[in-house]
Amino acid sequence: xxxxxxxxxxxxxxxxxxxxxxxxxxxxxxxxxxxxxxxxxxxxxxxxxxxxxxxxxxxxxxxxxxxxxxxxxxxxxxxxxxxxxxxxxxxxxxxxxxxxxxxxxxxxxxxxxxxxxxxxxxxxxxxxxxxxxxxxxxxxxxxxxxxxxxxxxxxxxxxxxxxxxxxxxxxxxxxxxxxxxxxxxxxxxxxxxxxxxxxxxxxxxxxxxxxxxxxxxxxxxxxxxxxxxxxxxxxxxxxxxxxxxxxxxxxxxxxxxxxxx
Amino acid sequence: xxxxxxxxxxxxxxxxxxxxxxxxxxxxxxxxxxxxxxxxxxxxxxxxxxxxxxxxxxxxxxxxxxxxxxxxxxxxxxxxxxxxxxxxxxxxxxxxxxxxxxxxxxxxxxxxxxxxxxxxxxxxxxxxxxxxxxxxxxxxxxxxxxxxxxxxxxxxxxxxxxxxxxxxxxxxxxxxxxxxxxxxxxxxxxxxxxxxxxxxxxxxxxxxxxxxxxxxxxxxxxxxxxxxxxxxxxxxxxxxxxxxxxxxxxxxxxxxxxxxxxxxxxxxxxxxxxxxxxxxxxxxxxxxxxxxxxxxxx
Amino acid sequence: xxxxxxxxxxxxxxxxxxxxxxxxxxxxxxxxxxxxxxxxxxxxxxxxxxxxxxxxxxxxxxxxxxxxxxxxxxxxxxxxxxxxxxxxxxxxxxxxxxxxxxxxxxxxxxxxxxxxxxxxxxxxxxxxxxxxxxxxxxxxxxxxxxxxxxxxxxxxxxxxxxxxxxxxxxxxxxxxxxxxxxxxxxxxxxxxxxxxxxxxxxxxxxxxxxxxxxxxxxxxxxxxxxxxxxxxxxxxxxxxxxxxxxxxxxxxxxxxxxxxxxxxxxxxxxxxxxxxxxxxxxxxxxxxxxxxxxxxxxxxxxxxxxxxxxxxxxxxxxxxxxxxxxxxxxxxxxxxxxxxxxxxxxxxxxxxxxxxxxxxxxxxxxxxxxxxxxxxxx
Numbered sequence: 054x055x056x057x058x059x060x061x062x063x064x065x066x067x068x069x070x071x072x073x074x075x076x077x078x079x080x081x082x083x084x085x086x087x088x089x090x091x092x093x094x095x096x097x098x099x100x101x102x103x104x105x106x107x108x109x110x111x112x113x114x115x116x117x118x119x120x121x122x123x124x125x126x127x128x129x130x131x132x133x134x135x136x137x138x139x140x141x142x143x144x145x146x147x148x149x150x151x152x153x154x155x156x157x158x159x160x161x162x163x164x165x166x167x168x169x170x171x172x173x174x175x176x177x178x179x180x181x182x183x184x185x186x187x188x189x190x191x192x193x194x195x196x197x198x199x200x201x202x203x204x205x206x207x208x209x210x211x212x213x214x215x216x217x218x219x220x221x222x223x224x225x226x227x228x229x230x231x232x233x234x235x236x237x238x239x240x241x242x243x244x245x246x247x248x249x250x251x252x253x254x255x256x257x258x259x260x261x262x263x264x265x266x267x268x269x270x271x272x273x274x275x276x277x278x279x280x281x282x283x284x285x286x287x288x289x290x291x292x293x294x295x296x297x298x299x300x301x302x303x304x305x306x307x308x309x310x311x312x313x314x
Numbered sequence: 315x316x317x318x319x320x321x322x323x324x325x326x327x328x329x330x331x332x333x334x335x336x337x338x339x340x341x342x343x344x345x346x347x348x349x350x351x352x353x354x355x356x357x358x359x360x361x362x363x364x365x366x367x368x369x370x371x372x373x374x375x376x377x378x379x380x381x382x383x384x385x386x387x388x389x390x391x392x393x394x395x396x397x398x399x400x401x402x403x404x405x406x407x408x409x410x411x412x413x414x415x416x417x418x419x420x421x422x423x424x425x426x427x428x429x430x431x432x433x434x435x436x437x438x439x440x441x442x443x444x445x446x447x448x449x450x451x452x453x454x455x456x457x458x459x460x461x462x463x464x465x466x467x468x469x470x471x472x473x474x475x476x477x478x479x480x481x482x483x484x485x486x487x488x489x490x491x492x493x494x495x496x497x498x499x500x501x502x503x504x505x506x507x508x509x510x511x512x513x514x515x516x517x518x519x520x521x522x523x524x525x526x527x528x529x530x531x532x533x534x535x536x537x538x539x540x541x542x543x544x545x546x547x548x549x550x551x552x553x554x555x556x557x558x559x560x561x562x563x564x565x566x567x568x569x570x571x572x573x574x575x576x577x578x579x580x581x582x583x584x585x586x587x588x589x590x591x592x593x594x595x596x597x598x599x600x601x602x603x604x605x606x607x608x609x610x611x612x
Numbered sequence: 613x614x615x616x617x618x619x620x621x622x623x624x625x626x627x628x629x630x631x632x633x634x635x636x637x638x639x640x641x642x643x644x645x646x647x648x649x650x651x652x653x654x655x656x657x658x659x660x661x662x663x664x665x666x667x668x669x670x671x672x673x674x675x676x677x678x679x680x681x682x683x684x685x686x687x688x689x690x691x692x693x694x695x696x697x698x699x700x701x702x703x704x705x706x707x708x709x710x711x712x713x714x715x716x717x718x719x720x721x722x723x724x725x726x727x728x729x730x731x732x733x734x735x736x737x738x739x740x741x742x743x744x745x746x747x748x749x750x751x752x753x754x755x756x757x758x759x760x761x762x763x764x765x766x767x768x769x770x771x772x773x774x775x776x777x778x779x780x781x782x783x784x785x786x787x788x789x790x791x792x793x794x795x796x797x798x799x800x801x802x803x804x805x806x807x808x809x810x811x812x813x814x815x816x817x818x819x820x821x822x823x824x825x826x827x828x829x830x831x832x833x834x835x836x837x838x839x840x841x842x843x844x845x846x847x848x849x850x851x852x853x854x855x856x857x858x859x860x861x862x863x864x865x866x867x868x869x870x871x872x873x874x875x876x877x878x879x880x881x882x883x884x885x886x887x888x889x890x891x892x893x894x895x896x897x898x899x900x901x902x903x904x905x906x907x908x909x910x911x912x913x914x915x916x917x918x919x920x921x922x923x924x925x926x927x928x929x930x931x932x933x934x935x936x937x938x939x940x941x942x943x944x945x946x947x948x949x950x951x952x953x954x955x956x957x958x959x960x961x962x963x964x965x966x967x968x969x970x971x972x973x974x975x976x977x978x979x980x981x982x983x984x985x986x987x988x989x990x
Binding site: 061064065067070071072073074075076077078080081084094095133134135138139140141145146147153156157160161162163164165167168170171172174175182190191193194202247251254255257258261262268270271274275278282286287290291293294296297298301302305307 | 336338340341342344345346347348351352353354355356358359361413416417420421423424430431432434435436437438439440441442443444445446447448449450451453454456458490493543547548550551552553554559568571572575581584585588589591592595596599607
Binding site: 129183200212214215217218219220221222224225232236237 | 617671672691692697698699701703705707708709718719721764765768825857
């Protein structure tokens, strides 16, 4: 018994750690089924009403819609801009490389409050009011670095001999990029886009500074936390979790199947 | 016999498309974005930090006077919160390291074919809104929640005291929030270790603990550095956990900055505090990175 | 896209080709002609410049100076995709995201050929891997990947096929098999093959002509037999197989043959096998391959007073290490046909061989050039 324990100690620990990780998720999902009124603080009874009517509580779906819109636009822009930088860093030689690296690193090292506040201050100085587009701009700004890091890593793992082989086989530089480089880097770009979207969707601090009266989903949760968060928010949170999990698991499954076939 | 010459551009193949202007064109849009919306605002903020209120007394109007004493005023007014932020962030980082390391180790070495699934499961909870998660903890640790009930029943907690609205809750919340930022870099580093290196250590008379101390941990150091940086930096500036899980005595520097911006409209102080926070973080990071010896940041 | 391959044919000619990286010359004023349709090997140790030369021919590296031409077409600065040259890479470089079929068809498609099925099927049949057409490279074994890499190159019927140590990652038996197969493919398809390798046995097995390279220059070029039996530099003598090299002094001429005194022994070197230059001390290095020496039979050239210090049985032959009176250790390989089985360690023997096997090299050369490992560096 003692031997079994010491051999499997770390596995037991890992299991407990996972339980710990999922406690708030389980709680959130459980309370999405709560037959609560305005404030979802104590358990009143099981109901599917919240799931059937996720937009039932006022403003929930508006907030969700805003978050999704901002997320998609910001992800698109950040992924394009970040991927371009990643290619420049990963496949070209140029002067000022270390400066660029530092410039990419800085936003990740700056506290969100500083990012958000400084941007708000600048917008106000320029006479631009906080709202939808300032928020999008802010999101693109802090996502670029993460996209660069992710895509750069993928590019680095690409065997440069593959591009040489393509050119050896009569592909011009453009054709090589289209037919060999891009398809092989695509999983990295896709991963970067997912990362950017989840960072954007979940962002609160920077959004808080730059969105003015516009509500996003995290803002909605924060504001209603004083009164009591409607169960519909739990529904949406759970849905996001399930959706994201499904996407990641599917893409994993697809890539392993590709290897096996 | 005809003499045919194939004319062609000079071939400069080392990698990729090779016009010298290409990298600059690729870099331009993204870097321009960062320049306008990151660098410039920071410079602007630096300018704000040395301003003083105008004589009109109007809220929110300031003029540039290059008053660097603003910084001294700012820090003397927020010394406690500053120190508290650093301390909370350090504790949360250490706790996150303690919790994540064995987890990352288990996934890297003991998970076999479940490796990818487990990695997804580590990150999965963070697909739910972080605010929902934090509020979930607030309710789980709340006075009506299961944890307090059990602890009171076990007489470990008196009927008057609770767990929330405390430093304990704030640090707990922070630790939880940054777990994947700690776990993933640790995992990446551990995963690169060839298990045969560990076997070799055993072959050379090291027991499990010695192997860990002398071989595994040093080899995982880049991951430890990356993880602690990715955790400490955002933790020091966080204020959501303090707001939702704390009380007025647990206010962090982030709370102070926020209130200076929105409630007490005192932009210069808020700006000064922001830069002080950034400076503190950068100094700590540089000291740490130099000692730990890792250069790769990006 | 123009069908380049059909329009460019001829011998490959490298003229004064140089590639310098700063002060370091990877390829130093190299000139050679590779006849169309031959199997040519560039042989040499790591760092000798053979791969750099290959890459310049492929267009993946730009020469510092010099000229590369196929027939009358100058391709020195042409882009890789404009040359009728294809490469088989060391790690195969198969495109992981494409099927085997698409990998092989890649070059054809880039050249604008619409219907690729027939050509691809034919070449896959040639390498006997038609049944794997729909698989992905990651699903193939090393040997299979290697054959697909070859197929992908030859389906384009290039004027020149370059092979960059393609057999390095294969195990011994598979390597031997692939050597024979590649040679067969080359004669079958009739393309010019340029094969880069550090394995001298591989080069001698496969190539019609070998150029031995060292430090960016060609040491010697010729058929495998020529290079092996009549090496002209110490490097070639040591790099191909093994050689016994003993320092001696020229004492006279017998007709046109050279008379050399080697530690008191008179050695006769035929004029045709004297590759030494005159020097002031009149010193030469006498060379004789270990398998040409006999311990039992007396022959005109002999070195006496040797003591056997080691005997190794290696199946086909028995290898003797003999310590000579002047301190040098020489090697003798005797074929195991029952001849020398009674010899023991410690026996005193005389080494003798036919003069026609002797070769003479420059007396001032470094005796260790071309030997692979310096024990001090271990």
